Amino acid sequence: MLDVGQGISAPYCAKILAHMGAEVIKVEPPEGDEARRAGPFPGEVPNPETSGLFLALNVNKYGVTLDLASSGGAKAFKNLAANADIVIENPPPDSLEAHRLGYESLRSINPGLIFTSITPFGNRGPYKDYKATDLVLHHMSGHAQGLLGAVDDPDSNPPIRAGGHQAELVGGMAAATATLMALYRKRMTGNGSRIDISSFEAMVNQHISGLASSAYGRPAPPRDLKKVQEAASAGNVSAIGGILPCKDGYVAVSPREDVQWERWLGVLGNPEWATDDRYTTRDARQKNSPSLWKLLSEWSSNYSKTEIARWGQEQRIPCFAVNTVLDLLNDEHLAQREFFVELNHPVAGTLKYPGAAYRFSNTQLPLAARPAPLLGEHNRSILENLD
Amino acid sequence: MNDLPLNGIRVLDLSWIIAGPTATRFLAMMGAEVIKVGSARRPDPSTGSPPFRAYNQSKSYCSLNISDPKGLELVKQLLVISDVVIENFAVGVIERLGLSYEVVSAQRPDIIMLSSSGTGHTGPDKDYVAYGSLLQHYTGWNSISGNPQGEPVPGGLWADPWVGMELAMVTAAALSSRALNGQGQYVDFSMAEALSAGIPGAILDYQMNGRVPELMGNRDELYAPHGVYHCVGNDRWVAIAVTNDDEWQSLCGVIQRPDLAEDTRFAGSDGRMKHRDELDASISQWTIRFDDYEAMRLLQTAGVPSGPSLDISRVFNESQLREGGYLKTIQMRDGESRDLPGLPWRFDGGQEPILTEAPVLGQHNEYVYQELLGLTEQEATRLVEEQVIY
Numbered sequence: 090m091l092d093v094g095q096g097i098s099a100p101y102c103a104k105i106l107a108h109m110g111a112e113v114i115k116v117e118p119p120e121g122d123e124a125r126r127a128g129p130f131p132g133e134v135p136n137p138e139t140s141g142l143f144l145a146l147n148v149n150k151y152g153v154t155l156d157l158a159s160s161g162g163a164k165a166f167k168n169l170a171a172n173a174d175i176v177i178e179n180p181p182p183d184s185l186e187a188h189r190l191g192y193e194s195l196r197s198i199n200p201g202l203i204f205t206s207i208t209p210f211g212n213r214g215p216y217k218d219y220k221a222t223d224l225v226l227h228h229m230s231g232h233a234q235g236l237l238g239a240v241d242d243p244d245s246n247p248p249i250r251a252g253g254h255q256a257e258l259v260g261g262m263a264a265a266t267a268t269l270m271a272l273y274r275k276r277m278t279g280n281g282s283r284i285d286i287s288s289f290e291a292m293v294n295q296h297i298s299g300l301a302s303s304a305y306g307r308p309a310p311p312r313d314l315k316k317v318q319e320a321a322s323a324g325n326v327s328a329i330g331g332i333l334p335c336k337d338g339y340v341a342v343s344p345r346e347d348v349q350w351e352r353w354l355g356v357l358g359n360p361e362w363a364t365d366d367r368y369t370t371r372d373a374r375q376k377n378s379p380s381l382w383k384l385l386s387e388w389s390s391n392y393s394k395t396e397i398a399r400w401g402q403e404q405r406i407p408c409f410a411v412n413t414v415l416d417l418l419n420d421e422h423l424a425q426r427e428f429f430v431e432l433n434h435p436v437a438g439t440l441k442y443p444g445a446a447y448r449f450s451n452t453q454l455p456l457a458a459r460p461a462p463l464l465g466e467h468n469r470s471i472l473e474n475l476d
Numbered sequence: 477m478n479d480l481p482l483n484g485i486r487v488l489d490l491s492w493i494i495a496g497p498t499a500t501r502f503l504a505m506m507g508a509e510v511i512k513v514g515s516a517r518r519p520d521p522s523t524g525s526p527p528f529r530a531y532n533q534s535k536s537y538c539s540l541n542i543s544d545p546k547g548l549e550l551v552k553q554l555l556v557i558s559d560v561v562i563e564n565f566a567v568g569v570i571e572r573l574g575l576s577y578e579v580v581s582a583q584r585p586d587i588i589m590l591s592s593s594g595t596g597h598t599g600p601d602k603d604y605v606a607y608g609s610l611l612q613h614y615t616g617w618n619s620i621s622g623n624p625q626g627e628p629v630p631g632g633l634w635a636d637p638w639v640g641m642e643l644a645m646v647t648a649a650a651l652s653s654r655a656l657n658g659q660g661q662y663v664d665f666s667m668a669e670a671l672s673a674g675i676p677g678a679i680l681d682y683q684m685n686g687r688v689p690e691l692m693g694n695r696d697e698l699y700a701p702h703g704v705y706h707c708v709g710n711d712r713w714v715a716i717a718v719t720n721d722d723e724w725q726s727l728c729g730v731i732q733r734p735d736l737a738e739d740t741r742f743a744g745s746d747g748r749m750k751h752r753d754e755l756d757a758s759i760s761q762w763t764i765r766f767d768d769y770e771a772m773r774l775l776q777t778a779g780v781p782s783g784p785s786l787d788i789s790r791v792f793n794e795s796q797l798r799e800g801g802y803l804k805t806i807q808m809r810d811g812e813s814r815d816l817p818g819l820p821w822r823f824d825g826g827q828e829p830i831l832t833e834a835p836v837l838g839q840h841n842e843y844v845y846q847e848l849l850g851l852t853e854q855e856a857t858r859l860v861e862e863q864v865i866y
Contacts, residue, residue: 105645109649127697127698128677128681128697128698129677129680129681129684129685130684131684131685132684132685133685139684141676141677141680141681141684142676142677142680144680145676145677145679145680146676192824210796210800211800211822212822213799213800213801213822214795214796214797214799214800214801215795215796215799215800216776216796216800217800219776219781219783220723220776220779220780220781220782221781221783222717222719222781223717224694224696224702224703224715224717224781225715225716225717225781225782225783226783227715228704228713228715228783228784228785228786229715229783229784229785229786229791229794230786230791231786231787231788231790231791232632232633232634233704233715233785234785234786234787234788235631235632235633236621236629236631236632237622237623237629237630237631238629238630238631243710243711244706244710244711247694247704247706247711247713247785248704248713248785249621249622249623249629249693249694249704250621250694251620251621251629251632251634252620252621252622252675252678252689252691252692253617253620253621253674253675253677253678254677255634255674258674259638259641262638262641262642262645263641263820263821264821265645266502266641266642266644266645266648267821267823269645269648269649269652270481270482270506270648271481271823272648272652273481273482273648273651273652273655274481274482274483276652276655276656277484277655282481282823282824282826283823283824283825284821284822284823284824285821285822285824286820286821287800287802287820287821288820289796290797290800290802290819290820290821291820293791293797293802293817293820294637294641294802294817294819294820295633295634295637295638295641296633296637296788296791297498297501297527297530297531297637297817298494298526298527298530298531298633299633299788299791299792300530300788300791300792300803300816300817301526301527301529301530301816301817302526302527302788303788303789303791303792304526304792304814304815304816305526305529305814307526308789309787309788309789309790310787310788312711312787313711330607330609330610331630332613332627332628332630339613339627339628341609341610341613341614342610343607343609343610402601402603402604402605405605406605407605407606407607407610408605408610409604409606409610409611409613409614410613410614411613411614411618411619411628412613412614412615412616412619413616413619413688414616414619414675414678414679414681414682414688414689415682415688416616417615417616417672417679418679418682418683421600422595422599422600422601422602423599423669423672425598425599425600426596426598426599426666426669428666428669428672440680440683440684441679441683442676442679442680443669443672443673443675443676443679444669444673445669445673446596446639446642446665446666446667446668446669446670446673447642447646447663447664447665447666448596448663448664449650449661449662449663450577450661450662450663450664451659451660451661451662452653452659452661
């Protein structure tokens with residue numbers, strides 16, 4: 090697989106395939122992937138070899154640099170593409186088509202090629218030439234609307250995006266899904282594919298439940314706290330659940346079913362207010378969730394997040410500590426599952442990287458094969474053996 | 477017959493709620509025959525709601541009580557003729573039902589079995605009871621979002637749809653592997669790990685700098701101006717992200733502020749980051765005079781990344797989704813036609829994904845039990861009476 094992508098979406102797709110065992114060659118321009126210039130950096134000192142984002146998105150890949158605008162670079166790229174199963178790109182800034190290395194010209198030398206392109210809006214529709222970033226995609230897809238929950242005054246408290254470039258990751262995951270389906274077909278029939286991914290559609294597709302509700306004429310959920318509470322007292326609210334303050338952070342809990350609620354009251358020590366008519370049925374608890382949440386918060390503030398999570402889970406109530414990244418790195422469950430993968434990089438040193446969410450019974454995934462490549466690290470071993 | 481990538485693949489779908497059905501929706505639309513198995517004994521919680529009709533597009537649906545020994549026998553017969561089976565019950569349930577991977581692979585040695593659960597199927601916390609919305613807190617996913625000094629964000633609809641797509645991806649990988657070596661797989665999938673794997677920058681930042689990420693709302697670590705700006709109308713905003721000097725110059729042109737364009741303090745991202753409060757105020761003076769879509773049109777025409785902040789009703793009405801072909805009009809059983817979601821990709825020149833209305837429980841019983849398994853009508857009727865086909 091040739092990864093011509095820069096930034097996040099296409100490199101993330103290629104990393105997923107590298108985790109699955111594909112031999113991925115990352116093709117960077119001479120100045121390097123733009124992700125090398127994004128942080129986080131150790132000590133906040135920029136260095137193209139120590140960008141945390143770049144290191145995480147490019148593990149398990151080989152790396153070469155090519156100037157695709159030069160005839161030598163284009164020729165070397167064609168030689169690589171002639172023997173590749175998959176090419177992935179995410180223009181802008183660089184598009185293979187602009188260098189006359191687009192799907193049609195590569196297909197003429199490699200008819201079975203799978204060519205995957207990720208762009209903000211795909212090659213279709215009125216916005217096909219529009220630009221979008223992670224921020225814009227969060228807002229246009231409706232995902233920013235729900236993140237803060239209900240707020241007192243929506244007009245002075247705008248929607249926000251989620252952190253961690255999720256819109257770009259979703260574009261990359263969609264690309265990996267479609268590309269692997271195309272690979273299955275290639276192995277069955279020999280046919281290649283040209284795949285066009287719209288990151289906007291990938292974000293929107295994360296909300297098919299809301300789209301279906303819209304198709305049935307349901308209004309969008311309000312952001313205004315007053316309207317949410319009115320809807321709740323009218324019986325139009327979803328199950329109770331949310332976060333409660335603790336001595337050392339927060340705990341997330343949702344004792345929504347009657348049986349869960351009964352057991353949750355046991356955890357609380359069966360407080361007197363529990364027999365109040367406002368809280369005795371599921372319907373009543375949903376209608377009165379604001380006052381109920383206040384009562385629960387008064388209780389939870391006396392304990393630690395891990396205590397409450399343990400008590401809840403012992404009673405089979407969905408209840409979790411709200412974890413920070415430090416909590417994750419110290420988590421015993423993740424450690425036993427070997428979720429984090431330790432890799433030693435010649436410049437960035439030894440770091441723990443998130444691995445994969447899946448284990449295959451009959452295939453050991455090569456999650457720790459090699460750290461992200463240095464800029465041009467494999468120019469000699471790969472490019473000099475071409476022709 | 478179709479020439480979609482998963483043509484010829486049969487998927488036995490024992491999953492329910494959101495993540496599992498979302499995964500098999502991808503597979504069904506891409507050409508696999510997905511047979512959803514459910515029972516009136518424990519209905520899929522979203523049954524009858526509009527979301528159910530999205531999660532279960534393009535599938536067949538048979539009813540079967542698999543906790544009955546005769547029901548278990550029928551599932552085993554279906555496994556013999558299936559390539560993939562997927563389940564997302566609480567850990568241990570599938571084994572108690574008598575359908576461990578050992579049993580499943582004895583019916584069909586090269587089967588691919590996906591088991592998805594909240595925290596995975598090994599480790600000390602494997603029995604944790606989970607909902608997707610809570611897993612977002614547990615996994616650190618929500619911890620990197622929010623306004624500065626704000627509380628943890630309570631919302632975000634992410635875990636289930638994200639896991640749904642990742643499960644479809646893993647299925648395609650396992651099928652590709654089987655195509656080479658003939659081997660099946662058991663896949664242990666953890667929803668929690670899928671979310672934690674989605675915040676690699678924060679995980680590395682902690683190790684490099686000993687800090688948890690600073691919450692920055694709509695702002696960015698690298699770029700400015702970067703945010704949402706008030707437009708005409710209550711709670712109406714346009715998102716603008718300037719990522720280089722060209723876009724900055726274009727923005728200044730659109731908002732008719734040549735003074736900002738020429739000001740050397742704002743040349744380069746670092747300078748704009750330093751003065752972002754001042755720049756945000758200047759941009760808001762312009763945006764407040766425009767409708768959010770009009771602001772986008774003017775900005776995009778000049779090459780500035782931008783777009784309105786939409787709620788789901790307005791997303792549903794987006795011309796891009798209809799003219800781009802993501803939403804498609806389907807004639808439904810109730811006589812209405814509705815626009816339903818498709819897939820976020822196109823295979824150029826390839827066949828369109830299969831998009832049919834979600835089925836109701838038992839709609840495909842005759843096909844599954846008589847046509848596929850060869851039961852007589854009398855046998856099937858008796859199993860209905862015995863509440864096995866139920």
